[in-house]
Amino acid sequence: MRKILGLLFLLTGCFRPHYDPQPVDLPTEWRLQADEGSTLCNFRWWEQFQDPVLNQLVLTALKNNQDLHVAIARVYDYYGRLGIVNSNLYPALYGNGSYNRAETSLNIPVGLTPGVGRINNDFQAFFNLSWQLDFWGRYRSASDAAYAQLLTQIEARRAVVMTVVSAVADAYIVLRQLDMQLDISKQTVASRQYFLKLAQDRFELGETSEMEVMQAAAEVESTKIRLIEFELAMSLQENLLSVIVGENPYAIERGVTIDLFKYPVTIPTGLPSDLLVRRPDIMGAEDNLIAANALVTEARTLYFPQFQLTGAYGNESDMLKNFLTAPSRMWQEGFSAVQTLFDAGKISYQVDSAIAQRDEALFIYRQTILTALKEVDDGLISYQKNKELAEEHRIQVAVLAKYLELAVLRYNEGETDYLNVLDAERTLFAAQLAFVQAQSDSFTAVVELYNALGGGWVIDADAMATTLNAAEVEIGNGLLEHIL
DSSP states (O other): OHHHHHHHHHHTTOOOOOOOOOOOOOOSSOSSOOOOOOSSOOSOGGGGGOOHHHHHHHHHHHHHOHHHHHHHHHHHHHHHHHHHHHGGGSOEEEEEEEEEEEEOOTTOSSOOOTTOOSEEEEEEEEEEEEEEEOTTSHHHHHHHHHHHHHHHHHHHHHHHHHHHHHHHHHHHHHHHHHHHHHHHHHHHHHHHHHHHHHHHHHHHTTSSOHHHHHHHHHHHHHHHHHHHHHHHHHHHHHHHHHHHTTSOSOOOOOOSOGGGOOOOSOOOOOOGGGHHHHOHHHHHHHHHHHHHHHHHHHHHGGGSOEEEEEEEEEEEESSGGGTTSGGGEEEEEEEEEEOOOOOTTHHHHHHHHHHHHHHHHHHHHHHHHHHHHHHHHHHHHHHHHHHHHHHHHHHHHHHHHHHHHHHHHHHHTTSSOHHHHHHHHHHHHHHHHHHHHHHHHHHHHHHHHHHHHOOHHHHHHHHHHHHHHGGGSOOOTTHHHHHO
């Protein structure tokens, strides 16, 4: 018996899932030529904007963002699930103690055993052992799947970190955009109020008609409307940013103006193949594929017999004083094998389902890579073209400012009517707002590009977020080190 059990123990887990990394057709370079630089984004790119307020907002979000709290807690959940699955690999030992006292009925026709009274005590204490032998690797496959699922959740947490950091940067950039557009609107209101006063003075002197006054008044009101719209949008943007950083809505502190933000010196794109180890969503999709592959092996083991060892050891006595004596000792050992003979195809359907889920995970993995390649290409193109657009808008604003200056000069000299000034003002105001929008878009493109590239900064920010949030979740000793 012991030789058989020893052989089974040596063969336990002889069937294990085998995963071969999936070949992926990747381009050798990006469609748009990028700057030469480091192949890994291992720095905190948001610090390149050189705005200390933005830096603090990112840090606050990594500590307080509620979606990030959820993702961190989910990793703890899957770490616990892994422990539950791994426990099936080891024997289960239970202690069982009981005391029973019973009286036999006099109305039972069967007589009492000689020497046994009507009232009896029964003291029991046993250790029960149960061990489901993992002969075909069923539980080891489940363990491999659970471990891969844990890694999937860790990568999902890192993806949330990427999203949170990018969302903070995007929201802050838009807020500074609205601030600048609000300032431009205030300046334009002041300018148009000046021309309204000038038109009123000229009308009183009989040098112009009332229509010119009404035109100037209408322009003042239209600009005030835009000013109120920007004030509304700014307040809503502050509320949005407050929620992202995990705090109640409040007035966000401001740092440098958007026109003083700094562009990155280089964009360290690396090669397309680098995304496979830099993007959390790609790594998570592959971990999910590994888990699905292991679950196929687990399902297939159900075709084979399941073996179990059982045993019990303890004492039983009707008197407490004899409970620990040798005659009270009891033990039992056993071995069982169960083979499914007929289940109407249940196991086959389970295997088919597991294979289909593995294929689904494979297609999701491939689609995730395609999406990542698209996002990086989009980011590179947007980064370059938005910078060019911002520069063209800057030149346009300079030209239109000169045009307005000349129009005002000719108007003051009486060489042209107010319509030319009005047209110049309108065009310049629209161009100034568009310029600020273009600046905002160009910096947002930087954010989206770094978000698409992934990189070492994600691991750094993830470790920071996990450490900052460790006190918020009850965890066991050493668990934090396991999941970072």
